[in-house]
Amino acid sequence: MNSLDAAFSALADPTRRAILARLAKGETTVNELAKPFEMTQPAISQHLKVLEDAGLIVRRVEGTKRPRRLASAGIEAMDQWLAMLRKALEKNYDRLDGVLAGIEKQKRRKEKNDEQDDAEDGRR
Amino acid sequence: MSKMTLKTEGDKHVIVTRRFAAPPEAVYRAHTDPRLIEKWLLGPEGWSMPVCINEARPGGKIRYEWTNGKGGAFHLTGEYLELEPYSRIVHVERMHLPDPTPDNRVETRFDPDGKGTLMTMRMTLPDAQKRAAMLATGMERGMEASYVRLEGMI
Numbered sequence: 001m002n003s004l005d006a007a008f009s010a011l012a013d014p015t016r017r018a019i020l021a022r023l024a025k026g027e028t029t030v031n032e033l034a035k036p037f038e039m040t041q042p043a044i045s046q047h048l049k050v051l052e053d054a055g056l057i058v059r060r061v062e063g064t065k066r067p068r069r070l071a072s073a074g075i076e077a078m079d080q081w082l083a084m085l086r087k088a089l090e091k092n093y094d095r096l097d098g099v100l101a102g103i104e105k106q107k108r109r110k111e112k113n114d115e116q117d118d119a120e121d122g123r124r
Numbered sequence: 125m126s127k128m129t130l131k132t133e134g135d136k137h138v139i140v141t142r143r144f145a146a147p148p149e150a151v152y153r154a155h156t157d158p159r160l161i162e163k164w165l166l167g168p169e170g171w172s173m174p175v176c177i178n179e180a181r182p183g184g185k186i187r188y189e190w191t192n193g194k195g196g197a198f199h200l201t202g203e204y205l206e207l208e209p210y211s212r213i214v215h216v217e218r219m220h221l222p223d224p225t226p227d228n229r230v231e232t233r234f235d236p237d238g239k240g241t242l243m244t245m246r247m248t249l250p251d252a253q254k255r256a257a258m259l260a261t262g263m264e265r266g267m268e269a270s271y272v273r274l275e276g277m278i
Contacts, residue, residue, distance in 0.1 A: 021255075086130045088167040093128055093142050095164035099154050100146035107150075 010054035015039070016047050020070065023057060027069040136255055140245040148234035151241045152210035155232065156180035166190070175199070180207060186217060210234060226250050 010016055019033055034044040048068060051057045059066045128142045144151050154160045162176040165188065175189035186202035201224075202217030213232045219225045229248040234241050249255040 086128070089130065089140060090128050091168060092164055092166065093144075095166065096151075096154055097144065099160055099163050100144055100150050103150045103153070103160075104146055 010050050010056055013047070013050075016051055019044075019047060019051065020056060023068060023070045027060070027067045029065050029067050033068065132255070136249050136251060138247040138249070138255065140247075142243050143237055144241045144243065146240060148236055148241045149210040151243060152213070152234050155213065156207075161188070171196075180204065182206060186215060205229075 011020075015037060018036070022028060022033060022036070030041060030044060030048065033048070034041050037044065048057065048059075052059065052068075055071055057068045058071045059068050128140065130138070130140050133139050154164065156178060157180075158176040158178045161178055162173045166173060167190065171190050171192050173188055173190050175187060177185060177187040179185050182204055184204040186204065187199065189197065189199040191197040199220050200217055201220065202215050204213070204215045206212070206214040211234055214230070215232075216227050216229050218227050226249055231246045231248075233244045233246075235244070236242075
């Protein structure tokens with residue numbers, strides 16, 4: 001439960017989500033991670049620490065470098081983003097199915113009325 | 125069976141497809157008539173759209189405001205670029221959370237599919253970083269729904 005809480009609060013920050021998105025493409029050094037953001041390296045390192053403590057990323061030692069990559073929990077979190085967006089959209093479109101069914105029903109009713117009107121006109 | 129597909133393409137695109145039982149004209153109208161939009165474009169359970177402005181003409185404005193009735197609220201603004209009734213819409217939109225998300229250019233196509241419609245939405249974000257941020261926005265709304273469910277369980 002604790003780690004789930006930590007993961008959610010780690011994901012609540014847009015910079016950290018962007019870092020995860022970058023790491024989804026593969027292992028990356030801290031310098032490379034810092035590049036797209038207008039942030040100092042200590043600030044980025046702080047974000048990395050939060051992600052690491054939440055179990056979303058892991059580090060490897062390579063000489064003086066400490067490249068980071070997604071932990072399996074991080075990969076699952078990324079999948080969840082898409083899954084949840086998908087859910088919200090699916091919910092919308094299920095509702096839209098209902099709205100469309102209503103439009104079609106109305107149209108059929110109108111066509112039927114028009115036919116009746118035509119028939120009545122014909123009799124006149 | 126899921127009728128919807130959602131996938132990323134290249135660095136900047138997100139593609140959504142969905143089939144509908146109604147003809148393109150009806151699906152197009154449901155995307156451009158505010159009285160219809162406010163009935164379905166609501167996201168997770170429990171949200172409503174008290175403000176729905178949709179001026180379906182080139183240069184026309186879009187503004188949707190959502191609330192969950194529990195203090196949660198955000199809005200979306202956008203502009204129409206092109207409209208080809210009843211086959212194609214191009215517009216730009218952004219969420220305000222309250223800071224605006226990057227502009228998302230959306231091309232929506234409504235193609236006849238038997239007696240129904242195949243809708244294809246192609247979103248274009250400025251770059252991969254911003255696309256990730258937009259997808260994360262979806263997560264936030266999804267998380268909101270999760271919290272609501274959790275509240276129900278506790």
